[in-house]
Every structure is written in C-alpha cells, then in structure tokens.
Amino acid sequence: MENPSIKFGEYKPTKRKIFQNTTLxxxxxxxxxxxxxxxxxxxxxLRDEYIYPIETVTNDNNGTAIGTPTALCKDVAALKMEYKTTDVVNPISPYANDYYxxxxxxxxxxxxxxxxxxxxxxxxxxxxxxxxxxxxxxxxxxxxxxxxxxxxxxxxxxxxxxxxxxxxxxxxxxxxxxxxxxxxxxxxxxxxxxxxxxxxxxxxxxxxxxxxxxxxxxxxxxxYKNNVIPKAEIVAINVITSSNLANLRNDYQYLFKNQSFNQALIRAEVKVDTKFDINSLPSTDVDVQNFINNKNTMSANQIRSSIENLYLKYGKHKPVSGQIDDNTTTRTYLFYTDLNAGRTSGICSLDNATNVWGNHYVIFNQGLNSKRTVIHECGHSLSLPHIFSSALSSFEFYHGYTDNYMDYEWQKGNRAPNGSYYSSGDNKFKGNMYSLFKWQWNIVRTDRSLILNY
Ligand SMILES: [Zn+2]
The missing domain is CATH 2.60.40.10 (Immunoglobulins)
Structure with missing residues (x-):
C-alpha cells in the first residue's frame, strides 16, 4: 500500500491511514x-466505440472519406438516451456519473x-x-x-x-x-x-x-422480461432449378434456435423442411417458362419475386389463404437455391410504401454456407433494417464496424463509377457476428408473423 506522506506532505500519516481504511x-x-x-x-x-471516437472510420455511409477516429453511431446523444432510460428500471447516476x-x-x-x-x-x-x-x-x-x-x-x-x-x-x-x-x-x-x-x-x-x-x-x-415467448415458424424450402439440390449449411436450424433470435426470447423453429422442384412444374405455364429461361440473368429481386409467385401457385406449404407477405401469414418462408444473383447473398422483400418487410426471403448460392446470411435475411423478414440505414434504422451506424447480425461484413469505401461502393476492408468481426442489440429485441418481438398464443 502506498505511503501517502511522501507525496502529500500536508497529511499526517496517521490521519491518512484512517482515511484509507474507512472511506469507501x-x-x-x-x-x-x-x-x-x-x-x-x-x-x-452501450459499447465505448459507439459513442467515443476510438475506431477509425474510412468512409461515411454515402462514400465520403472520413479517415479519422469517429464514434461508430451517428446519433450518439440518442443512443445514450436509449441505453440510459428506455425500459430501465430506476435509472442511477453513481457519484453524478452517467450510467448505462x-x-x-x-x-x-x-x-x-x-x-x-x-x-x-x-x-x-x-x-x-x-x-x-x-x-x-x-x-x-x-x-x-x-x-x-x-x-x-x-x-x-x-x-x-x-x-x-x-x-x-x-x-x-x-x-x-x-x-x-x-x-x-x-x-x-x-x-x-x-x-x-x-x-x-x-x-x-x-x-x-x-x-x-x-x-x-x-x-x-x-x-429482459421473459414471460412472453413468441414463436417464429420457419418453412425452409430448397428451390430446385437444376439437377442439383442447394446445400444450405447443416446447422441452420440450430442457428435459428440457439444463436440468434433466442436473444430476443423468440423460439424460432423450422416447422417444415421441404423441396420445391421448378422442373416438375407445368411447362405450359408462362411464368414457369419465363423463370426457367431467364433465371441465370435475372436480378436478385426478380428471382425472389418469381419464386414467391410460383410458390403461391404450386407450393405445398403456401399460406392457406392470401399472399405470403400478408399480415395474416404467421410463417416465415426461407427459400434457398444454388442460383447466383451477382454478388447478392440473399434478399428479403420490402414494401417501399409502408417500409414493412416481407414474410419470405431467398438465399442464393454464395450465401448458402454463411451463418450470417441465413440469420441476417431472416432478421429483415422479422422487421429489422440494416443498422447503417439512415432511412430505416432507429440508430444509424457506420457500415461494417459492428458485430451485429444486421451489419455487413465489409466496410464501405469510396463510391464506384457504377454507383455502388468499393470496400475499404473487412469488418473486423467478420465470421463472428452474433449480436442483436437490445433495441432490436424490442423490434423483432413485435413482428406481425410471430405467434403469441400456442
Ligand atoms: Zn440485408
């Protein structure tokens, strides 16, 4: 233990000793x-790097160069308020310090x-x-x-x-x-x-x-309160477009149940594991013909839309009535395929008028083995936007710097001539992105497709 009399001559050692032993x-x-x-x-x-300028951010989400240590959340005051007060029972300020x-x-x-x-x-x-x-x-x-x-x-x-x-x-x-x-x-x-x-x-x-x-x-x-455990029922559909089955990583059911939506106290279970063979559909159907003829050149969203329509026509486990994306649909449809869609790993539909996410998503060839893609796209389907979305996210973060499921695995760099963005490097959490934030738990638990009474 230090002897304070050396540094602070004005204290008598005996007095200091008593002070040390009795004061908290x-x-x-x-x-x-x-x-x-x-x-x-x-x-x-509330991670330090979200509110203090610790990490160097290469580019803003619109591509503008930054290159200096920057707080990773663009709404620091709002994020602090969220963690200090929202749902917090008896907030405290020990010794007049903010406490989160x-x-x-x-x-x-x-x-x-x-x-x-x-x-x-x-x-x-x-x-x-x-x-x-x-x-x-x-x-x-x-x-x-x-x-x-x-x-x-x-x-x-x-x-x-x-x-x-x-x-x-x-x-x-x-x-x-x-x-x-x-x-x-x-x-x-x-x-x-x-x-x-x-x-x-x-x-x-x-x-x-x-x-x-x-x-x-x-x-x-x-x-977090745990007296209501919503159920998410997932219908996993292997969409066969060639002679091959798509190989979705084999632990995906475990991921749903034990390493993702469980954080929001949701029981996410694959209820149906099935196949949908496009080649067995009536070749006289013009929609079938179009899809078979154009599937290798279609955009990700065109493929998604075609699969959605074909499944509504012919799918064995389609909703009893209405559309897959209707409010009354209480299942989430996971379509996966060995088709490629450029650099897109997966896609979920979003109603641009209402900002409501669809009840289905598609995983393409390059996303089939990615834990993050399987969960990330389902996260969209369960109402979660990207955390770097200025328009949709409750709090906007820089692109590619967090371990959140709804972030990307790469950091956004400069704008490319074609309007997309170069990568300025990998997210340092790439391959280890298992987080959902508490404010996301609140969002995902209110998704329309969840089953509360069972
Ligand atoms: Zn996404």
Missing amino acids: KKFMVHFRRPSDYNGKYGFDW PAWLSIFPYTTTAQFSHGSRMHKNGVYLDLEIEELETLVDDATEILFKSNNPFLKITPSKLNLKDLISSKRTKNLGGTTARDYYLAEKKVNIKCEGGTLNSHEEIKIFAKLGVQKEEVGKLMV
Missing part, C-alpha cells in the same frame, strides 16, 4: 459479455406447470464478466460488492464478491483524444439464471459497494 472508494461496476460470446443468450450494452446498464436476456427454466414456454437453454445460467470502473484509485480494503434482485426467480451466484479479488490488474482504455478510463476486468465471475418462474417485467439487478456501514449503489444489470 469511488468506482462503478458494469456487467459485460465474455469474449467467447457466440450468440447463445442476449447481452447488450447492460441488458441480459435468458429463457426461464421451469416445469410445465410453472410456465409452459420455458426452456432448458439457460438451465445452468450464464457466466458474465464484471468491469470495475475506477473513479479514484482503488486499494485492497474490505470493500464488498453485493448483487441484489427482488425477483425470487432471478438467481445471482455468488451474491457477494470482495473487491480486492477483482482488481489484480489495472487496464486503461483510450476513449479518443485525451479521454481515458481506468478499469479492471474480472472474467466470468457471476452466474445468472432464471429458474422456477418467469420475469413478468424487466428486472433490475442492483449492484452495491459496501465498506463498513457505507453503502453506495454503483451499478445495475437489466434483465
């Missing part, structure tokens, strides 16, 4: 996601009598990291960190930790310019599970720092 040091605590995260539960927080609680979503583990839509998915809970944000220099004193929930179904293990066990190695994070943060990272220190019943509203886990009789609220984790 100032710090905040944040729950964070472990580095090996791969989408198996929902966890979201992280969000966790986990399924309840229940008996059928307790809740018929529970799941074993998070039976063993999830282990989360803790970040201790230092507001003044921390010391090895007797400070404890306590976790408190008022909901009996929300279990936090352990419920108490010693601060000194968490602060072995200090790190400094540059937040752009001269701003920096000192913090400690304690990995997978806390297990959280929901067992025996559901969370009927968004729940807070309060975090307290305690030393002797002094106690301060220094953090919070929000846990």
